[in-house]
Structures are given as C-alpha cells and as structure tokens.
Amino acid sequence: MSSSEPRCESCRHFTRAAADIEALLPGLRTLSSAYAAVRSGDGLCSVHDRYVAGYGHCELYRDGPAPV
Amino acid sequence: MTDIAEHISPQAAPRESLWGELIHKEDWWAIWIGLGLIVVAAALFVDGGTLRWIAVAPLKWHQPAEVAAQLREHWAQYAALLVLWAVLFGIGAKGLRIKLAQFLPAFALLYVTALALYFLGQWDQASHYNLEPPLVALALGLLLSNTVGLPQWFGSGLRVEFYIKTGIVLLGASLPLTLIAWAGPVAILQAGIISLVTFATIYYTGKRLGLDPRLAAVLGTGGAVCGVSGAIAVAGAVGAKKEQVSIAISLVVLWAIVMIFALPLISRELGLSTGVAGAWIGTSEFADAAGLAAAQTYGGYAGNVPGIAGSADAAVNAFTLMKVIGRDIWIGVWAFVLSIVAISRWESTGVKTKAGAGEIWRRLPKFVLGFLLASVVVTLVTHGYSYAEYKKSVLPGLVAPLQVFRVWALTFAFLSIGLTTRIRDFAAVGTRPFYAFTVGVVINVILGFILSTQVFGTFWTRLGQ
Numbered sequence: 427m428s429s430s431e432p433r434c435e436s437c438r439h440f441t442r443a444a445a446d447i448e449a450l451l452p453g454l455r456t457l458s459s460a461y462a463a464v465r466s467g468d469g470l471c472s473v474h475d476r477y478v479a480g481y482g483h484c485e486l487y488r489d490g491p492a493p494v
Numbered sequence: 495m496t497d498i499a500e501h502i503s504p505q506a507a508p509r510e511s512l513w514g515e516l517i518h519k520e521d522w523w524a525i526w527i528g529l530g531l532i533v534v535a536a537a538l539f540v541d542g543g544t545l546r547w548i549a550v551a552p553l554k555w556h557q558p559a560e561v562a563a564q565l566r567e568h569w570a571q572y573a574a575l576l577v578l579w580a581v582l583f584g585i586g587a588k589g590l591r592i593k594l595a596q597f598l599p600a601f602a603l604l605y606v607t608a609l610a611l612y613f614l615g616q617w618d619q620a621s622h623y624n625l626e627p628p629l630v631a632l633a634l635g636l637l638l639s640n641t642v643g644l645p646q647w648f649g650s651g652l653r654v655e656f657y658i659k660t661g662i663v664l665l666g667a668s669l670p671l672t673l674i675a676w677a678g679p680v681a682i683l684q685a686g687i688i689s690l691v692t693f694a695t696i697y698y699t700g701k702r703l704g705l706d707p708r709l710a711a712v713l714g715t716g717g718a719v720c721g722v723s724g725a726i727a728v729a730g731a732v733g734a735k736k737e738q739v740s741i742a743i744s745l746v747v748l749w750a751i752v753m754i755f756a757l758p759l760i761s762r763e764l765g766l767s768t769g770v771a772g773a774w775i776g777t778s779e780f781a782d783a784a785g786l787a788a789a790q791t792y793g794g795y796a797g798n799v800p801g802i803a804g805s806a807d808a809a810v811n812a813f814t815l816m817k818v819i820g821r822d823i824w825i826g827v828w829a830f831v832l833s834i835v836a837i838s839r840w841e842s843t844g845v846k847t848k849a850g851a852g853e854i855w856r857r858l859p860k861f862v863l864g865f866l867l868a869s870v871v872v873t874l875v876t877h878g879y880s881y882a883e884y885k886k887s888v889l890p891g892l893v894a895p896l897q898v899f900r901v902w903a904l905t906f907a908f909l910s911i912g913l914t915t916r917i918r919d920f921a922a923v924g925t926r927p928f929y930a931f932t933v934g935v936v937i938n939v940i941l942g943f944i945l946s947t948q949v950f951g952t953f954w955t956r957l958g959q
Contacts, residue, residue, distance in 0.1 A: 445591070445592075451726075452919035453744060453920060453921075454722060454726070455655075456747050456911060456914045456915050457723075457746065457781035457784055458654075458743075459520060459653065462859070463515070463521035463522070463858065464825050465726055466727075466856040468726070468730030470736055474843060475736050475737075476734065477726070477735075477736055477739050478847070479833075479847050481847065482733070482845040482847040484845045
C-alpha cells in the first residue's frame with residue numbers, strides 16, 4: 427500500500443463517528459465505548475461489512491461523505 | 495450493501511488530528527478531569543486549603559431519620575457537587591460531541607440515583623443484607639433497562655467508560671509510586687501468564703471448532719486482555735466482520751456480568767483476604783468497570799464480614815494494579831502482533847492494511863497515563879511527610895477528598911453498566927463461539943485463582959496489610 431492511496435477513513439462507505447458505531451454495535455457502550463482511545467480511527471465498512479482500520483485501503487474506494 | 499449504510503451520519507466524521515484526539519477521545523477527558531481535580535486538590539493542600547467541603551459523601555446511619563438529618567445539613571454541598579460534576583463531565587461530553595441538552599438532565603438523574611445508592615451503602619445493616627452498592631446498582635439497572643425500559647434521552651448520560659476511566663485516574667492519587675513500582679512487576683508477570691494462556695485457550699479451541707481465525711482472535715483478546723475494549727481494538731487491527739464484533743461484545747458482557755456477582759461471592763465463601771481477592775478479580779474479570787464493581791464490593795466486606803482480612807482499599811488497589819498495569823496497557827502490543835499475523839497468515843479481507851509499531855501507541859488506553867501521572871503528583875506533594883503527619887494532615891486534607899470523588903465516579907459507572915445492559919440487544923452468538931469463550935473463562939478463573947492464592951498469595955496478602 428503506498429502512502430498516496432486514499433484511505434478508508436475518507437471513503438463514503440466508511441462509518442467512524444462514535445455515535446454511529448455505538449448504534450451499529452449494540453452493547454458496545456455497556457463495558458466499553460466508541461469514544462475510547464483503543465478504537466483509534468477504526469470504523470465500519472458497509473461494502474465489506476467489516477470493522478476495519480481507518481488507514482486501510484481497497485479497490486472499491488469511493489470519495490466523499492456518505493449519501494443522506 | 496449492509497445495514498451500516500443506513501446508520502451513517504449525513505456528514506462523515508473528519509479525520510482525527512493529534513490535537514483532535516485530545517478533545518474527541520474520552521481517555522483524554524478522563525485525564526483532564528481526574529488529573530485536574532488532583533492538581534487543584536494538591537495546590538490547595540500545599541497552600542493550606544482542601545477540597546473537603548465539596549467532596550461530600552454520606553456517613554454511616556442506622557435510622558432513616560439520620561439520612562434526612564444528613565441531607566438537611568449538607569444539601570448545599572450535595573448541590574455544589576452536582577454542579578461540579580455536571581460542569582466537568584458536561585465539558586467532556588461537549589468535547590465528545592454528545593448533545594448537552596440530553597446529557598445534562600440525564601446526568602442529574604444519574605447523580606440523584608447515585609446519591610440514593612451511596613446512602614444505601616452506608617446503612618449499618620447493608621452488608622448483612624448483601625446490599626453492596628455496586629451490586630445493587632447493577633441489579634437495579636438490569637431490572638429497569640430490561641423491564642420498563644428507559645427514555646432515550648437518559649441514555650446520553652450513561653457513559654460507563656467515561657466515568658470508570660475518570661475514577662481510575664483518581665485512584666492513582668491513592669497509590670504511591672513506590673507501591674506501583676513494587677507491585678507492578680508481579681502484576682505484569684501474573685497477568686502476562688494469564689493473558690497468554692487464556693488467549694491460547696480461546697483461540698485454539700475456537701480454531702478446533704472451526705471458527706474463523708479473526709473471530710477466534712477477537713474472542714481470545716476479549717477474554718485475555720481487556721474485555722470489549724480489547725476485542726474491538728483487535729477487531730479493527732485484523733479487520734473482523736461486523737457480526738464477529740457483535741458476538742464478542744455479547745459474550746464478554748454476559749460473562750463479565752456473571753463474574754461481577756460470582757467472584758466476590760466465591761471469594762467471600764473462601765474467606766480470601768481483600769488483597770488476594772482483588773488480584774484474582776483483576777486476573778479473571780474481563781472489563782475494568784465490571785472488575786472494579788466486583789473489587790469494590792469485596793473491599794466493602796472488610797470490617798463488615800467476619801473472617802475477611804485486609805483493608806477495604808486493598809481489593810481495589812490489587813485489582814487496578816493487575817488489570818490496568820498488568821493487562822490493559824498491553825492492548826496495543828496485542829493489536830500490533832495480531833495485525834501482522836492477519837496480514838501474513840490469514841485469508842485477505844479485501845481491505846489492505848499495513849501493520850506498524852505505531853499501532854501500539856494509537857491503541858494505548860491513554861487514561862493509564864493519567865493514572866500514573868496522578869500517582870506521581872500525589873507522591874511528589876506528600877514526599878517528606880512522616881507516617882504520623884500523613885495520617886494527621888495529608889490523608890484528610892488531600893487524599894480522602896480525592897477518594898470521595900473516585901467513589902462518586904465509580905458509582906456513576908456501576909449504575910450505567912446495568913442501565914445500558916439490554917439482553918435483547920445481545921447478538922445471537924452461536925454455540926461454537928460460546929463454547930470457545932467459555933472454555934477460556936473456566937481456565938482463566940482456575941488459573942487466576944491458583945496464581946492469586948498460591949503462587950503469589952503471600953505477596954497479595956501483604957499488599958492488603
């Protein structure tokens with residue numbers, strides 16, 4: 427992966443906002459938190475249906491914010 | 495496309511800068527709040543003042559009329575304390591982008607409930623009826639959230655981790671640096687053994703049962719290192735499926751809640767000293783909040799239940815050393831190592847990542863730094879005092895008010911655990927993940943007991959004295 431490749435964290439398929447993560451992973455806030463430092467910049471990818479690091483990259487990258 | 499797309503906020507969260515981390519992560523807010531209180535308390539103490547007035551807490555009582563009398567006498571202090579907490583946690587919530595219009599009323603209700611619980615714990619018959627505040631908080635919360643339910647706005651104030659991390663930073667003020675240096679290596683050794691054995695048990699049991707290696711690793715870290723926080727840290731590092739994260743959350747929460755009740759109960763039946771029981775809980779509980787609830791419950795038995803040796807604080811101190819220093823601090827290392835394994839050994843997820851040692855810092859639970867800094871500050875301020883002087887002036891003037899703040903913060907957390915645990919939210923985990931995780935729990939509890947009572951038993955007993 428080269429440093430110039432766009433990263434998951436700016437992809438429209440990537441959800442990183444803490445409130446959204448807690449809504450998508452019920453029970454997370456009971457004994458942990460989406461606001462925790464251990465979560466770093468991770469988020470949920472709606473294409474792969476995976477919880478991935480924000481610095482990842484894939485060929486299905488789409489620029490821009492998520493559609494409303 | 496999955497249900498994730500339906501939950502995405504209209505505006506994507508901006509990429510976090512280094513400075514953004516400092517105001518958008520609760521670990522840092524726990525440090526600002528906890529360490530801020532400690533620095534103010536230390537500055538006042540050096541200048542001859544104290545935070546004792548506002549660090550108000552219920553006293554022991556026998557008749558309900560005594561509760562009313564205490565409230566009449568100290569209502570202004572309780573009101574001032576509510577304002578102080580609301581301002582501090584409110585600023586933190588604002589930094590975390592939580593709506594203040596919902597957070598503040600929710601926190602006020604949480605405070606009032608915590609006050610009632612605090613008073614209940616000070617009833618002189620509370621231990622006789624097993625009404626330890628952490629257990630009552632959990633049971634009450636579980637009952638309410640799973641029967642009548644809670645209004646949505648109240649959920650904004652139920653931030654378990656925010657309160658527990660603040661409490662742990664404040665706890666650093668009660669632990670001299672010399673004690674951390676003395677007990678830390680033993681905690682790291684014991685926790686290291688238990689973490690490696692528990693992870694290997696869950697991971698290889700899971701693999702034998704045919705689980706995906708990413709799910710086995712996420713479950714293994716959840717059981718071995720730091721509960722749900724460990725599980726999500728590793729899930730992100732290895733790129734686990736969303737449903738695998740949900741399975742890990744459900745299993746960890748389920749077993750952690752069972753352990754909150756079971757570990758103090760078994761320890762009490764066996765008559766373990768507070769230091770030994772705290773070490774066992776720190777070894778065998780998965781999450782900080784759940785473990786502190788169990789450890790504080792057991793500490794409450796000291797002096798109230800016949801046959802329980804050791805000081806009340808020893809259970810919480812031993813737990814914290816074991817869990818925070820021995821286990822939590824290594825989350826980043828686990829994530830780093832497993833991300834390398836995932837890239838080099840496991841089937842590709844379609845998302846390319848590059849493992850780097852920076853993972854260790856990025857995933858470090860930063861509140862641990864606040865815990866250590868708190869210990870440094872109080873150790874420096876109290877350096878040079880004799881034991882008699884410490885008991886006479888330092889303890890009541892500096893340490894005791896900070897201990898009161900800590901108990902409040904932990905009580906907010908204990909209440910929030912039960913109130914946010916909704917059994918209907920638990921994911922369907924399947925039998926194979928359940929078996930793999932449960933085998934790890936059994937091995938962890940047995941090995942943790944042997945290490946805490948036999949191998950290092952003398953050490954943890956001394957800590958309690």
